Amino acid sequence: MVAEAVGRWKSNGERSAYFARREAAKVLGSVLEGDARRQAVGSIKSLIYRPCIRNKKATFALVCQTLKHLPIIKDVLDAATILNAKWKRQQDLIYIITYDILFGQAVSLVGDAEKFLMHRKDALQTALARLLVKKNVKTPQDLVDLYRIPEVSKPRYVRVNTLKMDVDSALLELGQQNMVEKDNMVPDLLILPPSTDLHNHPLVTNGSVFMQGKASSMVAAALDPKPGWEVLDACSAPGNKTVHLAALMRGKGKIIACELNKERVIRLKETIKLSGASNIEVLHGDFLNCNPNDSSFSKVKYNVLCLHSYGL
Numbered sequence: 600m601v602a603e604a605v606g607r608w609k610s611n612g613e614r615s616a617y618f619a620r621r622e623a624a625k626v627l628g629s630v631l632e633g634d635a636r637r638q639a640v641g642s643i644k645s646l647i648y649r650p651c652i653r654n655k656k657a658t659f660a661l662v663c664q665t666l667k668h669l670p671i672i673k674d675v676l677d678a679a680t681i682l683n684a685k686w687k688r689q690q691d692l693i694y695i696i697t698y699d700i701l702f703g704q705a706v707s708l709v710g711d712a713e714k715f716l717m718h719r720k721d722a723l724q725t726a727l728a729r730l731l732v733k734k735n736v737k738t739p740q741d742l743v744d745l746y747r748i749p750e751v752s753k754p755r756y757v758r759v760n761t762l763k764m765d766v767d768s769a770l771l772e773l774g775q776q777n778m779v780e781k782d783n784m785v786p787d788l789l790i791l792p793p794s795t796d797l798h799n800h801p802l803v804t805n806g807s808v809f810m811q812g813k814a815s816s817m818v819a820a821a822l823d824p825k826p827g828w829e830v831l832d833a834c835s836a837p838g839n840k841t842v843h844l845a846a847l848m849r850g851k852g853k854i855i856a857c858e859l860n861k862e863r864v865i866r867l868k869e870t871i872k873l874s875g876a877s878n879i880e881v882l883h884g885d886f887l888n889c890n891p892n893d894s895s896f897s898k899v900k901y902n903v904l905c906l907h908s909y910g911l
C-alpha cells in the first residue's frame with residue numbers, strides 16, 4: 600500500500616496525513632470489530648499506544664472524529680453508491696478518508712483510496728446535502744446531534760464488604776444522604792442514583808464498601824464459595840472480585856490471587872489491605888504457567904478466570 604505513494608508526497612504534512620489515515624483505519628477496524636463481537640478488543644487509547652502507531656495524536660483525533668461521524672458517513676456512502684466490492688473490503692480506510700473529505704482536512708491525491716474518493720467528492724457532497732434536507736437539518740453538526748445515541752444513565756452500585764460491615768448498617772449510613780436500595784439479584788450489592796459521587800465517602804475510603812459494578816459483582820456471587828474452600832483467581836488485579844470472594848468465604852479457606860503485571864500487583868495488594876481480608880495469597884506471575892499438579896494448587900476447588908466484565 601505504501602508503494603503506491605512513496606516519492607509522491609509534496610510535503611512532510613502530506614506524508615504524515617497519509618500514514619495517520621492508514622494507522623487510524625487499523626485502529627478503527629479493531630474498534631468496530633470489537634463492537635460487532637461485543638468484545639473489549641481494547642480502548643481506543645490502548646490501541647493508539649501500541650508501538651506500531653507512530654503519529655499517536657493525529658491518529659487518535661482522526662479515529663474519534665470518524666467514529667463520531669460514522670452513522671452519517673455510512674448513510675452518505677450508501678446513498679452515493681460508489682463502493683464496489685474491492686473498496687468495501689477496505690471499508691475502515693474508506694470511512695477515514697470520507698471523514699477527511701467531508702468534515703476534516705483537504706485530502707491530497709496521494710494513495711489509491713484517496714484518489715478513488717477524491718474523484719467522487721461531488722457525489723459524496725451531494726449525498727450529504729440530500730441527507731441534510733431529508734433529515735430537515737441545516738448543518739452537518741445538526742446531523743451529528745441528531746444521530747447521537749442518548750446516554751443511558753446507569754445507577755451507581757456499591758458492594759458492601761461484609762468483612763467490615765453488614766449490609767443493613769451500610770444501607771442505613773449511605774441512606775442518610777442518598778436514596779439507596781438493595782439489588783434484587785446480587786446479595787450485598789446496593790443501588791444508588793446515577794452520578795452519586797462516593798469517591799471520598801468514609802465507607803469507601805475505609806474499605807467498608809467497594810465501588811463495584813453489578814456485572815463485576817456477579818462473578819463471585821455466582822461461584823458462591825463456601826468458607827474453607829481454596830479458590831484460584833487467575834487474573835486478579837485490581838482485586839475487586841478477589842476481595843469479594845474473601846468476604847463470601849468469611850475469611851476462612853484460601854484465595855490464591857494470580858496477577859501477571861508487576862504494577863498491578865501493587866494495586867492488588869492495596870485492595871486486599873483495604874478490604875481487611877487475611878486469607879489471600881498473592882502470586883505474581885502468569886496463571887497459564889501454573890501447574891495444576893503442583894502441590895500448592897492441590898486443594899484448589901475452583902478457578903475464577905475473569906478478564907473483563909461488561910457494565911450492567
Ligand SMILES: C[S@@+](CC[C@H](N)C(=O)[O-])C[C@H]1O[C@@H](n2cnc3c(N)ncnc32)[C@H](O)[C@@H]1O
Nearest residue numbers: 834835836837838839840858859860885886906
Ligand atoms: C480486567 S483485569 C481483572 C479484573 C479483576 N478480576 C477484578 O475484578 O478486579 C485483568 C487482569 O488480568 C491480568 N492478566 C492478564 N493475563 C494474565 C495472565 N495470563 N496471568 C495472570 N494475570 C493476567 C492483567 O494484568 C489485568 O490486571
